[in-house]
Amino acid sequence: MKLGLAVVAGMAVLFGSGQIAAAADGKAVYDKSCGGCHNAMAPKLGDKAAWGPLAKKGTDALVASVVKGKGAMPPKGGAASSSDADIKAAVEYMVRQAK
Numbered sequence: 001m002k003l004g005l006a007v008v009a010g011m012a013v014l015f016g017s018g019q020i021a022a023a024a025d026g027k028a029v030y031d032k033s034c035g036g037c038h039n040a041m042a043p044k045l046g047d048k049a050a051w052g053p054l055a056k057k058g059t060d061a062l063v064a065s066v067v068k069g070k071g072a073m074p075p076k077g078g079a080a081s082s083s084d085a086d087i088k089a090a091v092e093y094m095v096r097q098a099k
């Protein structure tokens with residue numbers, strides 16, 4: 001059990017540093033942590049009508065909503081191990097898809 005926890009912690013460290021290197025890969029973060037909801041429900045990926053007004057709020061405001069959670073969306077979309085930079089990359093990816 002202790003060993004198992006150490007392995008999990010080690011992976012988290014590895015994964016964490018990998019995430020910093022890949023922080024700009026919004027699509028990867030989106031596919032892993034956000035698509036489960038946003039491929040199917042509003043604001044849906046690529047839905048210009050839904051994202052137009054959101055994009056106007058600005059990326060920082062959207063990132064702040066995601067980090068805190070909003071309505072049915074849990075904080076960080078439930079991906080608690082994501083860094084704020086990952087969330088930002090995912091939000092930027094989502095906003096780009098609706099342009």
Ligand code: HEC
Binds near residue numbers: 036071078091094
């Ligand atoms: C459990 C389902 C779920 C997951 C997972 C999820 N979202 Fe959401 N998201 C929602 C729902 C529902 C809303 C609408 C919230 C509202 O307006 O009440 C929302 C709203 C948003 C908004 C608009 C926020 C605003 O200020 O109006 C953004 C941006 C967003 N999500 C990005 C993300 C990102 C990025 C991820 C992955 C890190 C993610 N979501 C994961 C369900 C989810």
